[in-house]
Amino acid sequence: MEIIPGIYQLKLPLKDNPLGYVNTYLLKGTHGWTLIDAGWNDAESFEALREHLTRLGLAIDDIEQILVTHIHPDHFGMAGRIKELSGATLALHEIEKAFIDARHEWGGSMAERMNAWLRLNGVPEEYLTAFNEASADTMSHVVASVPDRGLRHGEIISTGIFELEVFWTPGHSPGHVCLYEREHKILFTGDHVLPVTTPNISIHIESDWDPLGAYLKSLRDIEGLEVTLNLPAHEEIFENLGERIAQLFTHHDHRKREIIETISEQARTAFDISSRITWMEGQMQWETMLPLDRRIAVTEALAHLEALRAEGRVKRFVEEGISYYRAA
Secondary structure: OEEEOOEEEEEEEOOOOOOOEEEEEEEEOOOOEEEEOOOOOOHHHHHHHHHHHHHOOOOHHHEEEEEOOOOOHHHHOOHHHHHHHHOOEEEEEHHHHHHHHHHOOOOOHHHHHHHHHHHHOOOOHHHHHHHHHHHHHHHOOOOOOOOOEEEOOOOEEEOOOOEEEEEEOOOOOOOOEEEEEOOOOEEEEEOOOOOOOOOOOOOOOOOOOOHHHHHHHHHHHHOOOOOOEEEEOOOOOEOOHHHHHHHHHHHHHHHHHHHHHHOOOOOEOHHHHHOOOOEHHHOEOHHHOOHHHHHHHHHHHHHHHHHHHHOOOEEEEEEOOEEEEEEO
16 A cells, blocks of 8 residues: 555565554665565565565565564564565664574573563463463564664664654563654554554563553653654554554553552462453453463563552562562
8 A cells, every 4th residue: 555655555464363464664765665664474474575566566675674663573573584585774773683682592591581580470380381382483483683783763764765763662662663754744653552452561571670661651752743644563554643642541541550459458469460450451351361462461460560660559579489569
C-alpha cells in the first residue's frame, strides 16, 4: 500500500502468531530504498517480501539500508538475511546493538540466568521448561547479524528524499526507537504505540529495572509531536496520537490499581499475582494461556510491580530465596 508517494507499507506474515503480520515500510531514496523493520525469518515472510518488491518493480538488492525499531524477532529476525543478500547497511539503537551477542547465546549462560531470575520471582520448576521452549522457538526466527551502526536519539537519517528523526522510546524494549518524518508529519511508531493493542511492557534480565516508568516517560516525549499519520508495526494506520496515548495511560493506571488490590492483604510473588489479574480486558484467562503468554504475563506484572515500587506504593522482600511484593 502506498502511504504517500515514495513510502509503502509491506505486510509480512507472522505464522501461528495472533498478531497475524508485521507492518514494514519501504522508503524511496536517491540511491536506493530504506526498509523500516524486517519481519521474522521464515519462508512465508521472505516470499511475501519478494512479492511486494516485485510488484513495485524492485528486488532485494535495491534495499540500501535497513532501520530496525527494536530487537524483537518479528522486527529484527530477517534483517540479517536481507543484509546478506542486498549488501544493505543495518542500524538500530545503540542499546539494542549491545544486546545482539547476548540474545544469540540462548543455550548458554543467558538461559541459566533467566531461569534463576524466574525462580526468584516464584515461577515453579515445572513451568520453566515450557517457558524456555517457548522463548527458544521465537529465537529460531532470527538470523544472527551484527548491525553496522547504533542509532542515537535526535540524529537524522536521510534517504535523500525523506529525513527521519530518531526518537529513543524505551519501554517495550530498552532501545526501541520511533522515526519521525517532520516535513510530512509522519511517525513510524514501531511497537511503542499501536492503535488497538496495548504494547507489552515487561521486565527481562536485560531490562532497565523500571521499564514501565521509562515507557510512560517516552510516551510523554512524543505526545506533543505534530503528527498527521501514525504508521505502526502492527494493526492499521491511525491518526490521533494524543488520544491513543491518553488511553494507554488510563490502561496502565487501571493495571496498577488491580495489582495493589491483589496484594493489599497478602504478599505474593509476581507469578502468583500474574495468575490473579485480568489480561486482554478479561478476554484471556490464565488457565488457557499458552506457555509464552504466561511467561509474558509474569514479566509484565513485574514491570508494573517495579513501577509501583519506584512510586513508593509497593514494597518488595525476599524470603527463602523468593521475592514477594505487598502494598506499602
